[in-house]
Amino acid sequence: MQLTQIKKSLPDFITKKFDAIIEDRINILADRKPIIFGMTPKSGDVVMQTNDYLDLHNNDAIKNAHIQAIRDNDQSLLMSGALLRGAENQPVFEEKLAKLTGFDRCVVAQSGWNANIDLLQGICDKDTNVYVDFFAHASLWEGARIAGAKVHMFMHNNMRHLERQLKRHGSGIILVDSIYSTIGTIAPLVDVVSLAYKYDCALVVDESHSLGTHGPNGAGLVAELGLTEHVDFITASLAKTFAYRAGAILANEQTAYLVPLLAYPSIFSSAMLPYEMDRLNATFDVIVGAHEGRRALKQNADYLNRGLRSIGFDIDSESQIFGIDTGDVHNTLKIRNFLEENGVFGSVFCPPATPHGKHLIRFSINSGHTKEELNRVIDVCQKAWDNPELRSLRCHCLIAKKERSNKRSFQLKLSKSKWRLYR
Structure with missing residues (x-):
């Protein structure tokens, strides 16, 4: 067989798989980008995307x-x-x-x-x-x-x-x-x-x-x-x-x-x-030796927990991690964009990190977050909660609360996607 200078194309079964993924997960969105790709934080924005809980990245x-x-x-x-x-x-x-x-x-x-x-x-x-x-x-x-x-x-x-x-x-x-x-x-x-x-x-x-x-x-x-x-x-x-x-x-x-x-x-x-x-x-x-850092982390987590609950969010968290239910991919995109346009950055979780059809935005708190930053997060979340164009946020929090009150049917329903992999 003589090789040519023409670059070999991928086999058809691979390109079909990739095309289907692009169509199902990317092209359906208004901005035609993966849901996890949001804006780039600017100076002064509140970033809650990292798990660097004691703020040691620049120590x-x-x-x-x-x-x-x-x-x-x-x-x-x-x-x-x-x-x-x-x-x-x-x-x-x-x-x-x-x-x-x-x-x-x-x-x-x-x-x-x-x-x-x-x-x-x-x-x-x-x-x-x-x-x-x-x-x-x-x-x-x-x-x-x-x-x-x-x-x-x-x-x-x-x-x-x-x-x-x-x-x-x-x-x-x-x-x-x-x-x-x-x-x-x-x-x-x-x-x-x-x-x-x-x-x-x-x-x-x-x-x-x-x-x-x-x-x-x-x-x-x-x-x-x-x-x-x-x-x-x-x-x-x-x-x-x-x-x-x-x-x-x-x-x-x-x-x-x-x-x-x-x-x-x-x-x-x-x-x-x-x-x-x-x-x-x-x-x-x-x-x-980071005793003060651990105290600050707990204080920050407790403060944000109280703030989000006071708005009406159904928060199960007992730690420095907060997951907010956002429903399907289209609602999640709207909510993420609103938060980021107002300087609040969380991490979008989507399949396979969540069950099919379920999305959430996670806030990860660290010891370096200031009271002013946390107040800004609470204020922006309140605005999102009250925004008529984001009514789905309130609806999905209520739906999530109802589903979790009936954990058996909820989790058995969602487990089907995992059983396909792990049965």
């Missing part, structure tokens, strides 16, 4: 430590992380994070996503029952799917439904988030632990949105509730409070030793580099 001590580590490091460790394991090679950061959280060992992964995939691929197989909260992070669902486990959904924070599933299917692994990333609710961890004991289950708690922000010195919600001895595994993204790209698995010695040898992301990805671990170590030291 001088962390940046200087990172720069110095890059200058000083002369090691070439561009290899699989599985080749670098062993007690004698454990980085200082892993030792310190394990000690803070009360676990034997810590294994750092390339991301929070990889941490969950690594762990679940290591501890599950086709004979394992896995019980997943409806709103658990997609990486937990995907980790169980990749492992070939038998996945059983239970309705969000509904312990009666979880127990019915446990009675029906038997011992297994329970997967929950400590704080749920879309709506900010907190898992009833004491009750989950009780059921794990009763039905001889292992328990995995994803602390991505509570590590650093909750508990003594930022040790997390499990530690805050005194449950460390009763939780088998903790995972976390370090791209939230730690303001970098990494993930962590907290476990016993045997798990920490074996998981990197069993899990594909660990085996087939390059390890975190030494200067990256040094940055995380510097960030750890800042977080442990």
Whole structure:
């Protein structure tokens, strides 16, 4: 076969798929852009799109430590992380994070996503029952799917439904988030632990949105509730409070030793580099001492919660994360544009991060937000609530409230999209 200079076209089945996505998700919108692409914030706008909860992205001590580590490091460790394991090679950061959280060992992964995939691929197989909260992070669902486990959904924070599933299917692994990333609710961890004991289950708690922000010195919600001895595994993204790209698995010695040898992301990805671990170590030291930052974060979250509730928004949040139901994609576009035109920037969540036909705008609060900024958010949200052209905002909040009052039918209806992937 003779090759020509004409660039090869993609196969027809791929272009048809892409064309359908463009038509269904982009061309139907007035501005013909993906719904997640909004305006660019200007100076003075209130940005609530980042999960940098303690406002560490521009911390001088962390940046200087990172720069110095890059200058000083002369090691070439561009290899699989599985080749670098062993007690004698454990980085200082892993030792310190394990000690803070009360676990034997810590294994750092390339991301929070990889941490969950690594762990679940290591501890599950086709004979394992896995019980997943409806709103658990997609990486937990995907980790169980990749492992070939038998996945059983239970309705969000509904312990009666979880127990019915446990009675029906038997011992297994329970997967929950400590704080749920879309709506900010907190898992009833004491009750989950009780059921794990009763039905001889292992328990995995994803602390991505509570590590650093909750508990003594930022040790997390499990530690805050005194449950460390009763939780088998903790995972976390370090791209939230730690303001970098990494993930962590907290476990016993045997798990920490074996998981990197069993899990594909660990085996087939390059390890975190030494200067990256040094940055995380510097960030750890800042977080442990950030008592005032944690107090400010809680005060800011409580203040915005009260403000949004006073307007009429149906807020389930118990944390620094607020999810506002906005209905379908067209209503979401109108509401997002109104907020951004008035200097308030949240993150649009749409499928696959939400069930089909459901959208929300998430506000993520950090310790650096000022009272003036929060008052501006409340004022703009009040204007949106009162705007006759955005009447759908009020309607969808009322609909969401009614749906959540009947959680069984609501979540079983929405779960169909997940079952297509994970059954």
